[in-house]
Amino acid sequence: MSLVGKTILITGAAYRIGAGLALHLARAGADILLHHGHSPEAAENTANEIRKLGQQAWVLQADLADTDQATGLIHRAWQIRPFQGLINNAAVFDSLDWQQTTADDWQRTMNINLTAPFLLSQQFARYLAGSAGRIVNILDWRALRPGADHMPYTISKAGLAALTRSLAVALAPNISVNGLALGAILPPSSGEDVGKILEHVPAKRWAEMTEVGHAAEFLLSGPAYITGEIIHIDGGRHLV
Numbered sequence: 001m002s003l004v005g006k007t008i009l010i011t012g013a014a015y016r017i018g019a020g021l022a023l024h025l026a027r028a029g030a031d032i033l034l035h036h037g038h039s040p041e042a043a044e045n046t047a048n049e050i051r052k053l054g055q056q057a058w059v060l061q062a063d064l065a066d067t068d069q070a071t072g073l074i075h076r077a078w079q080i081r082p083f084q085g086l087i088n089n090a091a092v093f094d095s096l097d098w099q100q101t102t103a104d105d106w107q108r109t110m111n112i113n114l115t116a117p118f119l120l121s122q123q124f125a126r127y128l129a130g131s132a133g134r135i136v137n138i139l140d141w142r143a144l145r146p147g148a149d150h151m152p153y154t155i156s157k158a159g160l161a162a163l164t165r166s167l168a169v170a171l172a173p174n175i176s177v178n179g180l181a182l183g184a185i186l187p188p189s190s191g192e193d194v195g196k197i198l199e200h201v202p203a204k205r206w207a208e209m210t211e212v213g214h215a216a217e218f219l220l221s222g223p224a225y226i227t228g229e230i231i232h233i234d235g236g237r238h239l240v
């Protein structure tokens with residue numbers, strides 16, 4: 001299966017990894033429904049880059065902290081163009097430990113990182129109504145080795161890993177659901193000190209964005225029999 005003639009909805013695709021995925025998949029022949037939360041200008045710029053590649057791109061805004069907006073996003077995207085793939089990429093990554101985390105921090109992180117992917121997947125499956133689809137959830141190596149740092153984020157990603165496997169069963173046989181557990185792809189935009197990160201990465205380098213793009217392309221267009229799988233793209237970080 002190729003991505004030519006396919007349309008993919010990517011959340012949080014205005015910039016950084018989401019935009020990198022959108023551009024990679026557009027180069028592979030897909031048209032892109034490009035979601036953003038609060039970045040209309042960056043989203044339009046990325047959409048224009050996709051159009052320059054000869055593919056179609058549409059920009060959709062929704063605040064995924066709001067469950068109604070998350071639920072409504074699939075309907076709005078479907079009205080533009082029925083689509084075959086969904087990438088749940090949008091997330092918040094706050095540096096909060098168990099002491100600092102408030103109930104509001106916890107709930108907001110869960111809404112964006114876990115509840116929204118569930119609601120989007122649920123609606124996507126309803127709209128597909130039995131035709132073939134692919135879902136790719138963007139995880140973190142921390143999802144399968146939850147530690148004490150970035151507490152609400154880490155637990156939301158652990159939940160998303162569980163959701164990936166649970167939905168792989170629930171949405172079979174027409175929809176495959178897989179995850180990409182990322183490691184050191186891009187330094188956090190918060191400006192956190194990243195000086196020591198590579199000390200814990202066996203590959204001793206940051207990833208190339210094309211490596212993430214190729215893996216997403218594989219899960220969107222490769223064997224549909226692969227489902228419930230979580231592929232690490234972390235240079236071995238989860239092993240040490």
Ligand SMILES: NC(=O)c1ccc[n+]([C@@H]2O[C@H](COP(=O)([O-])OP(=O)(O)OC[C@H]3O[C@@H](n4cnc5c(N)ncnc54)[C@H](OP(=O)(O)O)[C@@H]3O)[C@@H](O)[C@H]2O)c1
Pocket residue numbers: 011012013014015016017018036037038039040062063064065088089090091092093112138139140141181182183184185186187188189
């Ligand atoms: N960077 C890495 O090396 C790394 C490592 C491991 C895992 N990951 C995972 O990879 C994915 C992308 O990472 P990144 O570094 O590119 O993230 P990022 O720069 O923090 O971007 C996150 C995206 O999420 C969207 N978002 C945040 N809050 C939102 C809200 N309330 N409503 C709608 N959209 C919202 C943002 O869009 P707006 O600004 O438009 O709201 C943004 O496009 C995330 O799932 C992250 O957990 C990244």
